[in-house]
Amino acid sequence: MKVRLPTVLPGLAVAVFLLSAGRNPCPGRAGGAAGYFVPPVVTIYLSFDDGPCKGSEEVDRLATVDSVPVNVFVIGKYVFSSDSMNLLFRRYERNPMIEIGNHSFTHANKKYRKYYEDAGEVLADFNVNRDSLHLVNGIARLPGRNFWRIGKRRQEDIVNGKEAADSLAAQGYRVFGWDLEWRSDSLGLSVHSGREMLELVDKTVREERTFRAANIVILLHDPQLQNAEFLAELRDFIRRVREKSNYRFGHLSAYPDLEFPVGLAAKPLILTSR
Ligand SMILES: [Zn+2]
Numbered sequence: 001m002k003v004r005l006p007t008v009l010p011g012l013a014v015a016v017f018l019l020s021a022g023r024n025p026c027p028g029r030a031g032g033a034a035g036y037f038v039p040p041v042v043t044i045y046l047s048f049d050d051g052p053c054k055g056s057e058e059v060d061r062l063a064t065v066d067s068v069p070v071n072v073f074v075i076g077k078y079v080f081s082s083d084s085m086n087l088l089f090r091r092y093e094r095n096p097m098i099e100i101g102n103h104s105f106t107h108a109n110k111k112y113r114k115y116y117e118d119a120g121e122v123l124a125d126f127n128v129n130r131d132s133l134h135l136v137n138g139i140a141r142l143p144g145r146n147f148w149r150i151g152k153r154r155q156e157d158i159v160n161g162k163e164a165a166d167s168l169a170a171q172g173y174r175v176f177g178w179d180l181e182w183r184s185d186s187l188g189l190s191v192h193s194g195r196e197m198l199e200l201v202d203k204t205v206r207e208e209r210t211f212r213a214a215n216i217v218i219l220l221h222d223p224q225l226q227n228a229e230f231l232a233e234l235r236d237f238i239r240r241v242r243e244k245s246n247y248r249f250g251h252l253s254a255y256p257d258l259e260f261p262v263g264l265a266a267k268p269l270i271l272t273s274r
Contacts, residue, residue: 040214042205043250044241047071047178049103049141051222052078052088058225060088063097066238069251072222073103073141076129089133099251101139102173105129112144113160122164123171139252140173148211149175151257155211174258178219179210182234188227194236201241212256 048059051074063070072092079089092098105128108115116122126140142165148155149169155177156162165175180200183191192200201216210216224230241247 040246042201042214042216042247043254044201044247045069045071045215045217045250045252045255046220047073047101047141047176047217047252048220048222048225049073050075050078050107052085052092053222055222055225056088056092058231059222060091060095060098062225062231062234063095066235067097068238069097069099069249071099071101071139071252073101074129074133074135075103075107075143076105076132077107079133099137099139099253100133100135101137101141101176101252102126102129102133102135103141104143105132107143110144115143116145116159116161116164119163119167122161123167126168126173127171137253138173139176140168141176141178142168146177147175148177149173150211150255153211153257174252174255176217176252176255177211178217180204180216181219182224184224184227184230188224188230190224190227190230190233192233194233194238194240197233197237198240198244201247215255217252 046068048070049072051059051072056072059070059072062068074089074092078085080086092100104122104125106125108125122142129135142161145159145161145165146157147161147165149165154165154169156165168175182197185191201218204210205214205216220234225234238249241249
């Protein structure tokens with residue numbers, strides 16, 4: 001429907017336009033008579049790779065005790081390596097604060113370049129992991145590669161693996177990389193304090209260096225939480241984030257532009273067994 005502005009009262013029309021513009025429908029932009037600034041709400045995703053392993057128990061406990069959403073990317077080979085690892089995986093499954101993603105069955109046996117030379121083998125490896133662990137949400141992360149395939153958007157490292165990422169995406173996997181890694185040093189100590197990490201998050205978001213604006217995926221690894229000091233810094237980071245009104249934590253299933261709600265698709269391709 002077309003809306004005609006009254007031609008006899010141009011001054012009034014301009015005034016109406018200015019008033020409605022002042023409502024500031026765009027978050028993060030200056031608006032209102034006083035020129036206030038509404039910062040965008042940024043979602044932080046904490047993602048832990050390479051479980052189950054030592055440290056997974058702490059990841060599980062952190063998610064519960066701190067009531068923080070966590071994504072884990074698991075390796076089937078580790079799940080079936082022992083009863084204790086299997087139990088850790090079951091804990092992940094039972095924890096509503098934890099969402100489980102696919103990190104391949106073999107983790108490329110740590111021979112990444114060769115692994116990615118055969119896209120068909122990579123897809124088969126992810127399918128074995130999906131089927132043996134009953135991973136139904138399609139959320140995946142490539143071992144040793146920071147590649148993204150979300151909706152129509154894509155991003156990748158300069159290393160090989162593009163074909164593998166494409167074939168996973170074509171089969172319905174949502175391939176997540178990461179925007180920022182929280183590293184530890186050779187002693188397992190946190191390279192950054194919780195305060196420094198929040199500063200880095202602020203800077204990365206402000207400079208729009210994330211795959212998707214106002215969303216930041218942080219990479220961690222389960223073994224890091226074996227170190228009590230690292231864990232304390234992570235807890236401090238979570239506390240500081242919660243003190244800021246423009247941040248929240250989320251699960252990757254709520255990441256923008258997933259083609260259909262994770263786990264709710266009528267017929268996701270990845271649920272079709274070959
Ligand atoms: Zn990994």
